[in-house]
Amino acid sequence: MTKKLLLKQSFHSILMLLACCHPGVMAATASMSVASFWQASDVQSPLLMAFMAGALLSASIGAISVSQQPLHRLIYATTTAVVLAYLANSAVYFAYLLIPLLLLQVWLALRTKQKRFQLIACLSLGGAVLALGGALYWGLSPGLVVAALLPVFFAELMLPKAATESVQQPGTDESKTADILELPDRAGFRTAFYDFRQRDPSAAMLVMIRLEGFQQVNFHLGREFGDLLLAQSANRIKQHLQHPDVMPIPLGNDVSRLAHLGGLHFVFVCSLVNQHHLHEQMVNEIIESTLKPFNVGNCTIEVKARASYVNCDEEQGQFENLLTCAFLALDSQPDSPIAPYQQQMQINRLEQQARLAELAHIDFRKELELYFQPVVRNEDGDIEFLELLLRWQHPKQGILAAGKFIEDIRIAGLALPVAQYVIERAAEIALALRMEGISMPLSLNLFGPEMLHEEFIEFIDRVLLEHQLKPGDLIIECPSSLFTSLDPQGIAMVSRLRSMGLRLCIDSFGETPVTLSKLPQLTVDYVKLGRSLTSDHGNQGSFKSVVRGIVEMQQIQACKVICEGVESPEQLQFVKSLNTFAAQGYYFARPLSSVGMISWLKQWRWEHPDDASAAPQPDSH
DSSP states (O other), rough: OOHHHHHHHHHHHHHHHHHHHHHHHHHHHTTTTTTTTBBTTTTOOOOOOOHHHHHHHHHHHHHHOOOOOOHHHHHHHHHHHHHHHHHOOOOHHHHHHHHHHHHHHHHHHHHHHHHHHHHHHHHHHHHHHHHHHHHHHHHBBBBHHHHHHHHHHHHHHHOOHHHHHHHHHSOHHHHHHHHHHTTTOOOHHHHHHHHHHHHOSEEEEEEEEEEHHHHHHHHOOOOOOHHHHHHHHHHHHHTTOOOTBBOOOETTTTEEOEEEETTTTTEEEESSSOOHHHHHHHHHHHHHHSSSSSSEEEEEEOOEEEEEEETTTOOOOOOOHHHHHHHHHHHHHOSEEEOOOHHHHHOOOOOHHHHHHHTTTTTHHHEEEEEEEEEEEEOOEEEEEEEEEEEEEEETTTTEEEEHHHHHHHHTTTTHHHHHHHHHHHHHHHHHHTTTTTOOOOOOOOOGGGGSSHHHHHHHHHHHHTTTOOSSEEEEEEEHHHHOOOHHHHHHHHHHHHHHOEEEEEETTSOOOOOOOGGSSSSSSEEEEEETSSSSOOSHHHHHHHHHHHHHHHHTOOOEOOOOOOOOHHHHHHHHHOHHHHHHHEOOOEEEEEGGGHHHHHHHHOOOHHHHHHHOOGGGO
């Protein structure tokens, strides 16, 4: 039951009591003068006392029902019982017992920290004390005490819920964490920030630190160990903020230079008047310090820290807007340890929101198209296979590459439907090529986890049967990060794909950190080296040795290594010197629409007749 409804019902109860007592009260008071109406010694009206008792009881029940504090309910109930007993026989000792209860009511009002409630309670309780003194010394009616107390109970009904919760004893996880960290909270940091900017409006940076890696700690060791690890991490961060240019934040009788926003987020502000790159220096030191293992619960635990920073002059210097910018920078660059805020991020976010709204009504057949790019063998210069690339023919932004909207596809929950559409279109293209007498394998990119669903495996099996595709006609390219995080069930799903006649390719190998020891768990046919490994073709020293070592390792696993991003004859010569199997890039062809694929292939075969005659058939793989 809401407070508004209880308040309404309490008023209704008082009105009903008044209606029931109205004739009796009029009869009892008809012979009284105004001066003697409240004189208990002259005329004592039982109906009037009953009315006042009923009004007090109704208001008390309402206040007790909505109160969030057990102590409030206990004092309200005790006060009501003592007043009712006093109304019943006007015993003096009940009146004296009521005095400490009224003082407790004042104390409760002061604890709520609500000025309106405090004002009403103090005035009401002051009136009750005067009425009680009048009843004891001048013979006034005890009903005056009830009339004075009613506003206190009604004020409890109107007290906001948040205010009652604010006086609860700390017991939540957030309050316990705050006690352990002993750092200013968001509100304290906001106040200190505006005071600091008013005193010193010169250049300054707001820096946000996000800690990662706590989920497993909380799950395996428990929340208490997670809080202890958080406190140790905060202490390490504080050690690097002793510089006088870091904004001080009052904390009781002490001063802190780091604030806790809640969860795993910390924040501080540093002035750039004396050192223009002070924030960068501090961020690097903090990240390096958190990389050192922690010892919690006799366990060695590693924590990862990421940071973002935003100029305090951004967004008109508004505190909440600056925090939003710092969060946006962290979320926009999830793979970067340090993410400076840029205004372009706001534009990108607005564009992403617009794309997500458009994806909700997208027609795959009309707006999604497959382009293709050849993978050319280094040995004979012929095409090993054609990679199909997803493009979105956006009505406003033109043709968008997959990298522009793949993350939007995931967020919109369309990863599996889009993957199914791509598979079906690839099967249709493969069938069209065969009808033209062209045997050419096609590769297509999957986002990753959606290929491990039972529904997706069954869908591929059905498509292969319906289009009568041969083993080797389709090649699945997956990001390297997927293969390093597979559990036994995932490995079994990948093995099922191979058993169905699909070949596998690890895409963009080397672009992100990869645990190489996990790759041999799976048998794959191709490994594509990311363009970052082949772009610096002029470096013939240790870099070339590292890449050559990767190539040799994959060849031992019977994998054919393909180099991406080849755009010049020098790069092609470099990748050939690494003894790689094939290459791909703008040097051979830019992505072309699959609408003209058949014509392009015929033209290629006409221009490379010797290469075509040496080309192996898909079945030979």
